[in-house]
Amino acid sequence: xxxxxxxxxxxxxxxxxxxxxxxxxxxxxxxxxxxxxxxxxxxxxxxxxxxxxxxxxxxxxxxxxxxxxxxxxxxxxxxxxxxxxxxxxxxxxxxxxxxxxxxxxxxxx
Amino acid sequence: xxxxxxxxxxxxxxxxxxxxxxxxxxxxxxxxxxxxxxxxxxxxxxxxxxxxxxxxxxxxxxxxxxxxxxxxxxxxxxxxxxxxxxxxxxxxxxxxxxxxxxxxxxxxxxxxxxxxxxxxxxxxxxxxxxxxxxxxxxxxxxxxxxxxxxxxxxxxxxxxxxxxxxxxxxxxxxxxxxxxxxxxxxxxxxxxxxxxxxxxxxxxxxxxxxxxxxxxxxxxxxxxxxxxxxxxxxxxxxxxxxxxxxxxxxxxxxxxxxxxxxxxxxxxxxxxxxxxxxxxxxxxxxxxxxxxxxxxxxxxxxxxxxxxxxxxxxxxxxxxxxxxxxxxxxxxxxxxxxxxxxxxxxxxxxxxxxxxxxxxxxxxxxxxxxxxxxxxxxxxxxxxxxxxxxxxxxxxxxxxxxxxxxxxxxxxxxxxxxxxxxxxxxxxxxxxxxxxxxxxxxxxxxxxxxxxxxxxxxxxxxxxxxxxxxxxxxxxxxxxxxxxxxxxxxxxxxxxxxxxxxxxxxxxxxxxxxxxxxxxxxxxxxxxxxxxxxxxxxxxxxxxxxxxxxxxxxxxxxxxxxxxxxxxxxxxxxxxxxxxxxxxxxxxxxxxxxxxxxxxxxxxxxxxxxxxxxxxxxxxxxxxxxxxxxxxxxxxxxxxxxxxxxxxxxxxxxxxxxxxxxxxxxxxxxxxxxxxxxxxxxxxxxxxxxxxxxxxxxxxxxxxxxxxxxxxxxxxxxxxxxxxxxxxxxxxxxxxxxxxxxxxxxxxxxxxxxxxxxxxxxxxxxxxxxxxxxxxxxxxxxxxxxxxxxxxxxxxxxxxxxxxxxxxxxxxxxxxxxxxxxxxxxxxxxxxxxxxxxxxxxxxxxxxxxxxxxxxxxxxxxxxxxxxxxxxxxxxxxxx
Numbered sequence: 001x002x003x004x005x006x007x008x009x010x011x012x013x014x015x016x017x018x019x020x021x022x023x024x025x026x027x028x029x030x031x032x033x034x035x036x037x038x039x040x041x042x043x044x045x046x047x048x049x050x051x052x053x054x055x056x057x058x059x060x061x062x063x064x065x066x067x068x069x070x071x072x073x074x075x076x077x078x079x080x081x082x083x084x085x086x087x088x089x090x091x092x093x094x095x096x097x098x099x100x101x102x103x104x105x106x107x108x109x
Numbered sequence: 110x111x112x113x114x115x116x117x118x119x120x121x122x123x124x125x126x127x128x129x130x131x132x133x134x135x136x137x138x139x140x141x142x143x144x145x146x147x148x149x150x151x152x153x154x155x156x157x158x159x160x161x162x163x164x165x166x167x168x169x170x171x172x173x174x175x176x177x178x179x180x181x182x183x184x185x186x187x188x189x190x191x192x193x194x195x196x197x198x199x200x201x202x203x204x205x206x207x208x209x210x211x212x213x214x215x216x217x218x219x220x221x222x223x224x225x226x227x228x229x230x231x232x233x234x235x236x237x238x239x240x241x242x243x244x245x246x247x248x249x250x251x252x253x254x255x256x257x258x259x260x261x262x263x264x265x266x267x268x269x270x271x272x273x274x275x276x277x278x279x280x281x282x283x284x285x286x287x288x289x290x291x292x293x294x295x296x297x298x299x300x301x302x303x304x305x306x307x308x309x310x311x312x313x314x315x316x317x318x319x320x321x322x323x324x325x326x327x328x329x330x331x332x333x334x335x336x337x338x339x340x341x342x343x344x345x346x347x348x349x350x351x352x353x354x355x356x357x358x359x360x361x362x363x364x365x366x367x368x369x370x371x372x373x374x375x376x377x378x379x380x381x382x383x384x385x386x387x388x389x390x391x392x393x394x395x396x397x398x399x400x401x402x403x404x405x406x407x408x409x410x411x412x413x414x415x416x417x418x419x420x421x422x423x424x425x426x427x428x429x430x431x432x433x434x435x436x437x438x439x440x441x442x443x444x445x446x447x448x449x450x451x452x453x454x455x456x457x458x459x460x461x462x463x464x465x466x467x468x469x470x471x472x473x474x475x476x477x478x479x480x481x482x483x484x485x486x487x488x489x490x491x492x493x494x495x496x497x498x499x500x501x502x503x504x505x506x507x508x509x510x511x512x513x514x515x516x517x518x519x520x521x522x523x524x525x526x527x528x529x530x531x532x533x534x535x536x537x538x539x540x541x542x543x544x545x546x547x548x549x550x551x552x553x554x555x556x557x558x559x560x561x562x563x564x565x566x567x568x569x570x571x572x573x574x575x576x577x578x579x580x581x582x583x584x585x586x587x588x589x590x591x592x593x594x595x596x597x598x599x600x601x602x603x604x605x606x607x608x609x610x611x612x613x614x615x616x617x618x619x620x621x622x623x624x625x626x627x628x629x630x631x632x633x634x635x636x637x638x639x640x641x642x643x644x645x646x647x648x649x650x651x652x653x654x655x656x657x658x659x660x661x662x663x664x665x666x667x668x669x670x671x672x673x674x675x676x677x678x679x680x681x682x683x684x685x686x687x688x689x690x691x692x693x694x695x696x697x698x699x700x701x702x703x704x705x706x707x708x709x710x711x712x713x714x715x716x717x718x719x720x721x722x723x724x725x726x727x728x729x730x731x732x733x734x735x736x737x738x739x740x741x742x743x744x745x746x747x748x749x750x751x752x753x754x755x756x757x758x759x760x761x762x763x764x765x766x767x768x769x770x771x772x773x774x775x776x777x778x779x780x781x782x783x784x785x786x787x788x789x790x791x792x793x794x795x796x797x798x799x800x801x802x803x804x805x806x807x808x809x810x811x812x813x814x815x816x817x818x819x820x821x822x823x824x825x826x827x828x829x830x831x832x833x834x835x836x837x838x839x840x841x842x843x844x845x846x847x848x849x850x851x852x853x854x855x856x857x858x859x860x861x862x863x864x865x866x867x868x869x870x871x872x873x874x875x876x877x878x879x880x881x882x883x884x885x886x887x888x889x890x891x892x893x894x895x896x897x898x899x900x901x902x903x904x905x906x907x908x909x910x911x912x913x914x915x916x917x918x919x920x921x922x923x924x925x926x927x928x929x930x931x932x933x934x935x936x937x938x939x940x941x942x943x944x945x946x947x948x949x950x951x952x953x954x955x956x957x958x959x960x961x962x963x964x965x966x967x968x969x970x971x972x973x974x975x976x977x978x979x980x981x982x983x984x985x986x987x988x989x
Contacts, residue, residue, distance in 0.1 A: 027136060028143040046144070047167035050137065051175035058122075058179055060114040066132075069139075071146075076136045083111045 024079035213522020216475030218529030238313025245452025248441030262396035289358035298844035301383035319368030333364035361654025400439035438713035483575030515572030523564035617929025632946035639789035641730030660808025682728035736784035751780035757799035886918035898985025918970030
């Protein structure tokens with residue numbers, strides 16, 4: 001019943017934003033892409049993508065449009081907004097700072 | 110721009126939830142089907158593919174909820190669900206809902222109505238410019254009897270000349286104006302105000318039409334000018350702006366209408382319909398007198414000057430005048446001050462707050478009652494709630510549901526209450542036109558907000574008390590308890606009893622307050638006026654203008670009037686006096702007894718004064734104790750006799766025979782005392798004061814009350830008598846045609862109003878408390894049915910059962926009574942100033958209240974207790 005905690009949630013947001021940055025995609029494709037790009041390391045529970053997507057949409061980082069998918073069915077395609085792009089840069093910088101710091105601790109100590 | 114997008118999303122989500130839900134389902138289904146297709150492509154069979162896809166996806170129902178939660182309107186959805194659920198539960202017991210809503214409506218309605226009145230009359234700032242700088246001014250009389258005395262014209266003139274604290278000082282006095290009828294209209298008596306030309310600029314008000322007075326208007330030599338009230342303009346002049354610069358006849362002098370006041374303007378009170386310049390109307394001599402107290406004053410403090418500084422300066426000026434004229438003890442020795450609002454409504458403050466407090470009590474009782482009903486329901490539903498909690502229902506969730514129920518009740522109650530309040534306020538504004546500023550009363554946004562606040566407060570109060578019982582942590586106990594009920598849920602009645610005790614206590618307080626006020630009122634109405642008030646009709650006359658400029662003309666009019674009225678068939682007696690008993694203080698006059706040594710300097714001697722015709726005492730039924738009345742043949746200069754009242758004789762002629770002694774008035778006339786009459790009261794609520802009567806036929810009074818006594822149906826004589834007045838003077842209006850009973854009733858309106866309202870509230874609370882007692886005991890009886898059955902089976906007598914149950918029900922009532930009586934002692938002291946001839950701790954009232962309450966409590970408990978004693982033990986044991 002528990003909701004993903006802040007760290008994971010924030011990370012998931014970043015993953016989604018990055019995944020969407022080259023082109024609009026629907027939810028299933030996003031899940032696939034995250035799995036692929038991370039060489040199957042990140043096993044995101046596919047469904048938990050949707051609450052995150054809806055939240056990002058509500059916040060105006062991404063917007064959605066219904067369009068025909070590659071199989072000919074109607075699917076909801078998400079794309080990055082201008083504000084979302086800014087947010088992505090910010091979160092990426094944040095992430096870099098954080099992971100570098102953790103990296104430092106893990107290797108030095 | 111992001112916020113714009115967010116806003117759009119939110120609105121979209123609010124109004125298109127259904128569609129968005131369907132779309133979400135579609136989106137999730139698409140994902141799953143995509144995954145299944147991929148799994149099948151990877152070689153799984155259909156079922157395997159489906160399970161694998163679901164495994165990778167997670168719980169769709171839960172994820173769907175989480176996605177919906179992101180839409181940020183979930184709370185609204187849940188709230189709506191609670192509302193629906195609450196409404197459904199209430200609908201299942203419509204009787205309970207109706208009673209609770211009615212109780213809440215009465216409580217909230219009464220409070221909203223009183224709040225509206227208190228706010229409009231006492232709290233709202235006056236509608237003038239910077240009202241906090243406006244003050245009402247008074248003189249402080251040199252004998253300390255009148256700390257807020259009217260102002261003398263001469264003193265005001267000095268204040269205006271010498272002060273540096275006020276940017277503006279205005280004077281005003283009451284004016285009775287006879288408006289002559291033009292073109293077939295009736296003449297009419299109007300209440301007006303004479304004011305200095307700067308009154309409106311002091312208040313910061315401008316006429317709605319036309320112009321304000323100028324300094325040039327406000328002098329004896331100027332032409333008459335007048336400002337009309339909006340109401341008078343509409344009513345009498347058809348709201349025609351052409352009336353501006355026309356002349357009208359007031360007291361047979363012509364006045365030019367220079368302006369119309371705005372409709373809201375009601376100063377000094379709402380009955381004032383005309384304003385005229387005071388220095389134009391009054392004699393120079395009156396305006397210069399230092400000891401003739403007849404005016405009010407309003408001042409505007411300069412910025413940065415406090416009221417205390419202002420009054421200190423005026424006091425110095427007054428004191429100087431006082432010291433310069435030590436031979437005249439009637440000059441005030443200091444000034445006094447009130448904020449203007451206080452000066453206008455100060456006397457209403459106590460009664461209004463008492464009534465407001467009473468309605469507060471009624472609401473509290475209503476809440477307690479509803480809480481009590483809710484507790485009963487909560488107890489009945491304990492098992493259901495325990496099951497829900499056992500199945501994982503969140504505690505907060507359940508609490509919210511309970512609160513929602515009480516919220517729905519008080520919201521519905523509040524809506525009805527607002528309607529009730531609207532009616533009550535209309536009624537109040539209609540019946541209590543004597544309260545100043547009452548005309549400004551209406552229900553507005555602040556009142557609506559107050560209502561909402563009240564609703565929330567009541568809902569929380571009643572709901573939280575009720576939830577207190579549902580808070581039981583021991584689920585199992587709840588589930589097991591009363592599974593095979595012996596005396597189940599006994600502990601749960603404890604709270605209800607405590608609530609009842611509080612309710613009864615509050616009721617006792619209300620009953621005591623109402624009882625004290627009712628007794629005061631009864632005392633007031635039965636107070637001995639000192640005369641015969643049965644079958645007496647009074648009407649007021651004001652003789653003004655050229656036809657009555659000479660005393661002889663006045664005397665001729667009075668004597669002709671009395672002769673003709675007395676000869677009218679049906680008239681038993683008639684008389685003319687300045688003011689009949691109960692009509693008010695009217696005027697007093699200083700005097701010296703010629704035969705006594707002169708008073709030491711600075712000491713004063715005065716008494717209420719009345720001009721009366723020789724037949725007055727006999728006609729009014731005032732006993733002539735010694736001597737005789739004025740000689741009817743002595744008129745004008747020769748009318749030099751006076752009659753004094755009994756208490757006058759006692760106070761100023763102790764151990765002496767007053768007859769044959771002489772009084773010299775301040776006007777240096779000397780009168781011989783020819784008679785002593787019984788005491789009368791000038792006001793119902795005041796003990797008799799010494800009075801001196803002077804002959805009407807001296808020709809010194811141009812106004813007063815004509816009264817007629819008849820054997821029966823005295824009102825019938827009203828028209829014939831008015832016709833006689835019309836025949837004597839076509840332009841003379843008659844006003845205030847009232848029987849003596851009506852007149853006295855009017856002066857006790859306050860007391861009767863307060864007492865009646867409070868009695869109504871007390872009766873309502875008594876009813877609620879009775880219903881509460883009945884409900885609780887019935888419930889206890891139902892709960893203990895099998896216990897009673899066992900007792901009976903073991904040999905308990907029916908009387909024993911009856912006594913046991915009765916005591917059980919009466920115990921909270923007794924606690925409440927004791928606690929209420931203690932509180933009442935304090936409350937009675939608080940309302941002491943509203944009592945008349947009644948001690949705050951009046952034993953009769955307290956005893957009557959205790960008896961009434963016990964009687965009602967016993968009656969309320971009797972039915973369930975009797976029912977318990979009639980139980981058939983076999984049946985009772987079988988009940989489950």
